[in-house]
Amino acid sequence: MSENNGAIKKMMIILSKGTLENVYAAFVLANGARMEGIDAEIFFTFFGLEAVHKKKLEHLHVATVGNPAMHVPTMLGGLPGVEALASSMMKKEMEKIDMPDVHEFLDIMTASGVKLWACKLAMDMFHYKKEDLYEGVNDVITVGDFYKQSQGNGVHMLFV
């Protein structure tokens, strides 16, 4: 940590969840790193892959069940349409604060030099092909490849 006064040089973010709030957290952190002159890469694994799946990335939802901070009783959160309603409300609020939608956010990140990696194991498990993914995804790689990408001083890893 004493190297360069512990300055962060690169953020390696692992996104394993496909709920809107987790996807945005990973995206804001990656884009925010680039804005500070810090490199950033995201490894999409398991449900995180939905954030770069062409057909799914526009349809991500917030979790209304098992999320106490939503202040929606769990029984209500599970009713049909509640998740969609909560998600559309959240998307409206996000637009108000100039937050891009998922697709535009991916465009912003790739234009900013954020590298996007899809996890090979999860791709195989969900039977996804590279063509199914957002065109800015750099490649489908193994966890070993991801660790190799993470070598160097000042690299931090974050699991979302």
Added chain:
Amino acid sequence: MEKIIAGKNITVNEEGYLTDFNQWDEKVGEAIAAEANVPLSPRHWEILKYLQDEHKNQVALSIRRIGKSGVTDIKEFYQLFPVAPLKTATKIAGIPKPASCI
């Protein structure tokens, strides 16, 4: 605090941003750019002028807005100001650092 930039006494905050835009001129901008290792081309100046206009109009600056500005796109913005583009460009332009996360 006071800092001598391009031979002038300029008031800056602890991060080096000008606190009074009236003290800014192109020579000051060039000196700050040189310190940040950004050689200024006519393209740079177009963007810096755009940022100053936006600031004058009290528009909150963000990377997303830069992308929609029609003046440049995000990719070129990062090419012209490779390290922390919005922070660096606003500093050169003599306007406050945007408090934006996006």
